[in-house]
Amino acid sequence: MSSSTSALAPTGGPAATALGAPPLAPDAGLPGAPAPERGRAPMSRKGRYSLGNVLVTIVLSIGAVAMLAPLIWTFSTSLKTRDSVFALPPQWIPDPVIWENYLRVWTAGPLASGIQNSLIVACSVTIIGSLFSALAAFAFAKLRMPFKNVLFLGLLAGLMIPFPTIMIPQFMVFAEIGWVDTLLPLIVPGMFGNIVMIFFLRQYLATVPDSIIEAAKLDGASYLQIFFTLIFPAIKPALAAQFILWFMAVWNDYLAPIIYLNTPEKQTLQLVIANFNAAYAIQTDYPLIMAASFIALLPVLIVFVIFQRQIIESVALTGAKG
16 A cells, blocks of 8 residues: 555655655656756846946047037137148048138138127027026016906917017018117017017026915015015026026027128128128138137136036926926
8 A cells, every 4th residue: 555655655745745755856857857057047127227328428528529529510610720720531630730720710801800799699689588488488477467467378379489570570670770780689679588488487487485475475575575586596506407408598599690790890700700701601711711610619618617517506406397
């Protein structure tokens, strides 16, 4: 009886254990099954995180090189001779380096007056216009007034009207009041605010609690005091981000200046560079054109460096609030 029981019981079963046979390990495979692989531990979370950081860094580095390459090529070309521009293979490092191109560019055209006019237009429009845009955004976001949402929707409807539609009527109006061939048509309309900036700041102010404004009103503060004391410090990062975008748009504007400005001494920098391109491209003097173009990039780069901290803070706060 015992012999038949041991013959019928499977190996490693309860009968085998009762008879004194050693039990099989829990991770032991069946006879003929492949042995499990050993020595390959699963990647830890820290390892996957480090690998992801490396891949992201590589992708961002490639993108940074792709975006910086035109700027580097512009600066490199501005230091070359006329013949070196067409050299094959292309020379990224000019040999010889011609720094005199940056001296010739000031006498080749009204570059100084172009920079001055562009600074007057861009600074006056963006500084005063940003203040009025912030005040308008504060009024639309926090003040109680009738038909506020209807007025805001009407303001947003202005974004649907393309500039070429109003270009001719606007030119006729400015011609009637004698503003053609002056900087006033480029300055005055933008000083009253920017619709995109108003919309952005209004959405940003939606996260500011109304209780803070109500408490300030109970303390006797006026709306201007509330704005400059409480609201303006809160929207400073968002205002800086919109300011540099608006500054770049006004600085690089070409269509409006070419409509209203005729005298070379009153033209903005973009028109001066366009005249450089028309005059010196025929002479294949591309180093001179690139020198003027690189000088035109410097003010925007300086503005970005100044407001870089606020722009990063704006992005961080937007991500945290979202």
